[in-house]
Amino acid sequence: MTPRAWGMLLVLCGAIFLEGINVAMLNVALPAIRADLGLTTGELQWVISAYVLGYGGFMLVGGRAADLFGRRRMFLAWLAVFLVVSALGGMAGEGWTLIAARFVAGVAAAVMTPAGLSIITTSFPEGPQRNRALLVYSGTAAGGFSLGLVLGGLLAAVNWRLVLFAPAVLALVILALAVPLIPKTPAERPADRRVDVWGALTITAAIMLLVLGVERAAHVEIGWTAAIVAAGLALIALFVVIERRSPAPLLRLGILRSGPLVRANLAGLLFAGAFFGFQFIAVLYLQELRGWSSLETSLAMLAIGADAVLAPTLTPRLVDRFGNAKVIVGGLVLAVLSYALFLPIGTDTVYPAMFPTMIILGVAFALAYGPLTIVATEGVEESEQGLAGGLLYTSFQFGAALGLAASTAVIVAVTDGSDPAGLLGGYRAALAVPIAAAVLAAVVSASGLRKEPVR
Structure with missing residues (x-):
C-alpha cells in the first residue's frame, strides 16, 4: 500500500479505536455513575443500552446514507456530532440526560x-489486501477495548465524567487528521437518493420494543412481556x-439471499x-460483590484485549490456511469454553x-x-458496501x-x-445467557462449513 493508503487506514482505525474505548471505558465506570446519579440496576443498564439502541437502530440508515450521499462526507460530519454529544454527556447532572446523550x-x-x-472495503481490492486491512481494523477495535478498560479504570477513579470527555478529545484529534488523509472521491449520484424514513423508524421501534420486553420481563406479568415482544x-x-413496496428501500431484501452474509449477521x-x-455480569461481580475498584476491574479484564x-498477526495466517468459516467456528467454540x-x-x-x-x-x-x-462484506457490490456494513x-x-x-x-429475577x-x-x-448465545452462534456458523470452497 502507498503511504497515503496507510494514512487513511490508520485514521479509520482511529475511529473504530475511539468506538472501542468509548464503550469499554463507560462499562467500567457504571458503578461510579450509579452512585453519583442514584440509578437502579435497570436504569444503569440503559446507560449502555441507549447507546447500542441508537447505534443499532440507525445503523442501516447510516450505512445507506454513506452509499447515497458520500462516505467521506458522512464520516466527517457524524464524527463531529459524536464529539459534541460525548462532551455533553460528560456534563449530565441527571440519569435521563446522560441516557439521552x-x-x-x-x-x-x-x-x-x-x-x-x-471506505476500507471500497478502497482496497477484494482479496488478501482487503482481508489484511479489515483484520488490522478489527484488531484496532479490540485494542480500543483493552486500553479503554485501563483508561476507564484510571479516569473513573478520579471522576466518571472524564470517561466521556476523553473520547470527545480523541474525536477532535481524529477529525483534524481525517480531513486531509481521507481522499475525496467523485460524488456518487444514484438515480434515487431518497432515504427510507418509514423503514428506519419502523426497525428502530421494533428493536426498542424487543429489548424493552426482555428487560422488563422480571418486573411485569408475562402477558405484558408477550404483548411488547409481539x-x-x-x-x-x-x-x-415497507421494504418490499418502497421505491428506495432502506434494506434491499435481495441482499439477504446470500447465505454467508446471513450466517455472518x-x-x-x-x-x-x-x-x-458477560461483560456486564463480570463488572457487577467484581465491583459490587467482590468490592474491587474500577482500576482493579480494568486490569482483571485486560487479557481480553x-x-x-x-x-492482525495470527488470524490472517489461519484464514489463509483454513478459510473464514472454520476460523469463525473455532473462535465461537472458544467463547463457549471461556464463559x-x-x-x-x-x-x-x-x-x-x-x-483462563x-x-x-x-x-x-x-x-x-x-x-x-x-x-x-465479501461479494457485495461496491454501491451497497455501506448497506452491508450497516447490516x-x-x-x-x-x-x-x-x-x-x-x-x-x-x-433481577434470580437474585435473592x-x-x-x-x-x-x-x-x-x-x-446462562452468554453461554447459550455463543453455542447458538457456533451452530449457525458451523452450518456453512461444507459450503465454503476448499483452499
Whole structure:
C-alpha cells in the first residue's frame, strides 16, 4: 500500500479505536455513575443500552446514507456530532440526560462506523489486501477495548465524567487528521437518493420494543412481556412489507439471499449478545460483590484485549490456511469454553482462576470478529458496501442490547436479597445467557462449513 493508503487506514482505525474505548471505558465506570446519579440496576443498564439502541437502530440508515450521499462526507460530519454529544454527556447532572446523550452518540456512531468500514472495503481490492486491512481494523477495535478498560479504570477513579470527555478529545484529534488523509472521491449520484424514513423508524421501534420486553420481563406479568415482544415482531413484519413496496428501500431484501452474509449477521448478533452480557455480569461481580475498584476491574479484564495483537498477526495466517468459516467456528467454540469456565466463581475466587476465561475470550474474539466482518462484506457490490456494513453493525448492536437486557432480567429475577450468596446466585444464573448465545452462534456458523470452497 502507498503511504497515503496507510494514512487513511490508520485514521479509520482511529475511529473504530475511539468506538472501542468509548464503550469499554463507560462499562467500567457504571458503578461510579450509579452512585453519583442514584440509578437502579435497570436504569444503569440503559446507560449502555441507549447507546447500542441508537447505534443499532440507525445503523442501516447510516450505512445507506454513506452509499447515497458520500462516505467521506458522512464520516466527517457524524464524527463531529459524536464529539459534541460525548462532551455533553460528560456534563449530565441527571440519569435521563446522560441516557439521552448516549442515545444521540449511538446515532452518530451509527453513521460514521459503516461509512468508515465502507471506505476500507471500497478502497482496497477484494482479496488478501482487503482481508489484511479489515483484520488490522478489527484488531484496532479490540485494542480500543483493552486500553479503554485501563483508561476507564484510571479516569473513573478520579471522576466518571472524564470517561466521556476523553473520547470527545480523541474525536477532535481524529477529525483534524481525517480531513486531509481521507481522499475525496467523485460524488456518487444514484438515480434515487431518497432515504427510507418509514423503514428506519419502523426497525428502530421494533428493536426498542424487543429489548424493552426482555428487560422488563422480571418486573411485569408475562402477558405484558408477550404483548411488547409481539408488538416488536409485528413491526419487523411491517418493516419487511415497507421494504418490499418502497421505491428506495432502506434494506434491499435481495441482499439477504446470500447465505454467508446471513450466517455472518446471525452469528455476529449472537456473539455480541454473549460478549456484552458477560461483560456486564463480570463488572457487577467484581465491583459490587467482590468490592474491587474500577482500576482493579480494568486490569482483571485486560487479557481480553489480547486479540489486539492476535487479530492482525495470527488470524490472517489461519484464514489463509483454513478459510473464514472454520476460523469463525473455532473462535465461537472458544467463547463457549471461556464463559463456562467462569461458572465456578465464588465469593472468594482468586484472579488466577478467572484468568483462563479472560485470555481464552481474547483469543476467541480475535478468531471470530475480523473474519465475520470479511464474510459479511465479501461479494457485495461496491454501491451497497455501506448497506452491508450497516447490516453487520446493526446485528452486532442489536445483539449487544438483547444480551444486556437478558442478562439484567435474569439477575433481577434470580437474585435473592443483597447478601453475597444471593448476588452470586444471580450472577451465576445470568451466565446462562452468554453461554447459550455463543453455542447458538457456533451452530449457525458451523452450518456453512461444507459450503465454503476448499483452499
